[in-house]
Structure formats: C-alpha cells, structure tokens
Amino acid sequence: MEDPVPVTKARPGMPPPDSHSYSIGAAFILDGRRYPTLVTIIPMMPPRPPLSVVKLSDHFGQYVLTLKCECGHTRIAQPQTLAALAGWDALLVDVLRRLRCSHCGRRQCSATVRPEIKRDG
Numbered sequence: 551m552e553d554p555v556p557v558t559k560a561r562p563g564m565p566p567p568d569s570h571s572y573s574i575g576a577a578f579i580l581d582g583r584r585y586p587t588l589v590t591i592i593p594m595m596p597p598r599p600p601l602s603v604v605k606l607s608d609h610f611g612q613y614v615l616t617l618k619c620e621c622g623h624t625r626i627a628q629p630q631t632l633a634a635l636a637g638w639d640a641l642l643v644d645v646l647r648r649l650r651c652s653h654c655g656r657r658q659c660s661a662t663v664r665p666e667i668k669r670d671g
C-alpha cells in the first residue's frame with residue numbers, strides 16, 4: 551500500500567519533513583490567534599476647514615489673503631498691511647471695497663483666505 555502523504559527525504563540537520571511543518575503565513579491560524587486583517591488606511595490629517603475672516607483681527611491676524619481683481623490680477627496680502635491702513639477692527643468687506651487694482655484701477659476685489667502656516671512643516 552502506498553503512503554497518501556508525499557514523503558520528502560529528510561535532510562541532515564533539519565527536522566523530519568512532516569513534523570510541525572506549515573507555512574509561516576498560517577502560523578496565526580494554527581496558533582489559535584486571530585488572523586491579521588487588513589486595515590483601511592485613512593489620511594493622517596483630514597483637510598482643514600476653510601478660514602472665514604470677518605474682521606481683520608480674526609484668527610489673531612494669522613492668515614494670508616489672496617486678492618483677486620475681476621481683470622484677473624491677483625496678489626498676496628498680509629493682514630498686517632491692511633490693518634496698518636484701516637485698523638485691526640475693520641471689517642474685511644469694508645477693506646476690500648477700498649482696495650484698488652494696481653493693473654486696471656478698478657475697485658472690484660475679492661479675497662480668499664488661507665492659514666499663514668503650513669501645518670506639515
């Protein structure tokens with residue numbers, strides 16, 4: 551009668567082929583522990599909510615304004631610069647009305663706000 555389990559030859563210095571030989575990947579199952587499951591990777595930092603600035607002193611003035619004219623001209627502005635002209639208690643909408651584009655001369659400025667400091671360095 552033939553042996554149903556394929557027998558491999560014992561090699562010198564190694565344990566017999568069929569004694570506790572199993573795949574290293576099956577070790578968790580055979581040891582009675584839970585099989586490691588894949589973990590869903592989530593972004594480490596979710597995107598920050600956009601800043602909203604009503605008064606120039608909001609967020610302690612720690613933000614940067616990107617001013618954009620209807621003609622397409624944009625420039626970066628620090629709130630400190632605007633506060634020196636209008637005061638920290640001035641409303642951003644009022645300050646925007648006063649700004650004049652250096653390219654076309656219009657007073658049609660809109661602003662977007664972003665945090666002053668990058669959080670990742």
Ligand SMILES: [Zn+2]
Binds near residue numbers: 651
């Ligand atoms: Zn313009």
